[in-house]
Amino acid sequence: MKPITLIFSILFLIGCEKEESTTIDPNVLIQGKWEIEAIGNGDDLEPYPAWGYTEYYQDSLIRFFIYETDTFIANYVTYEIDETFLIEKTYYPSIDEIWVEKYRYQFLDNNQKLRLDQTYAIFNTSIYKRIN
Structure with a gap:
């Protein structure tokens, strides 16, 4: 009986060691185009018309596309993302200033x-949907 118990114990341990995480890196998940769907505060959200989309690139660049003019806004915006926060940094060359916005995502x-x-805003919650 002991050899069978030993074999099952070894198989169990081997199975546990091979367990892999299915968590996807948020830096990969955020890449792509996102269109606003709703804004509000907390869970009190209202539908919001899509004016364009926000695109997050692999190299930490963000671009904003406007449907009405069929153009990208010429901003210098980058982002960082970790397990807790998305941090956007916008550089305004006309006033040589960087504006930092921090979001829980x-x-x-x-x-x-x-x-x-977002902590510091009138409408601090926004919902975006992924688009192709």
């Missing part, structure tokens, strides 16, 4: 929606 609906909660 959450990916929803199988990573097809992005919730951003």
Whole structure:
């Protein structure tokens, strides 16, 4: 009986060692185009018309596309993202100033929606949907 118990114990340990994490890096998840869907405070959200989309690139660049003019806004915006925060940095060359915005983020609906909660804003919550 002891050899069978030993074999099952070894198989169990080997199985546990091979367990891999299925967590996807937020730097990969955020890449792509996101269109605003709703804004508000906390869970009190209202639908919001999409004016364009925000695109996050692999090299930490953010670009904003405007549907009405069919153009990108010429801003110098970069981002950093970790397990807790998305930090956007906008450089305004005309006044030589950098504006930093910090958001708690959450990916929803199988990573097809992005919730951003900003601390210092009138409407501090926004929901975006991933677009192609």
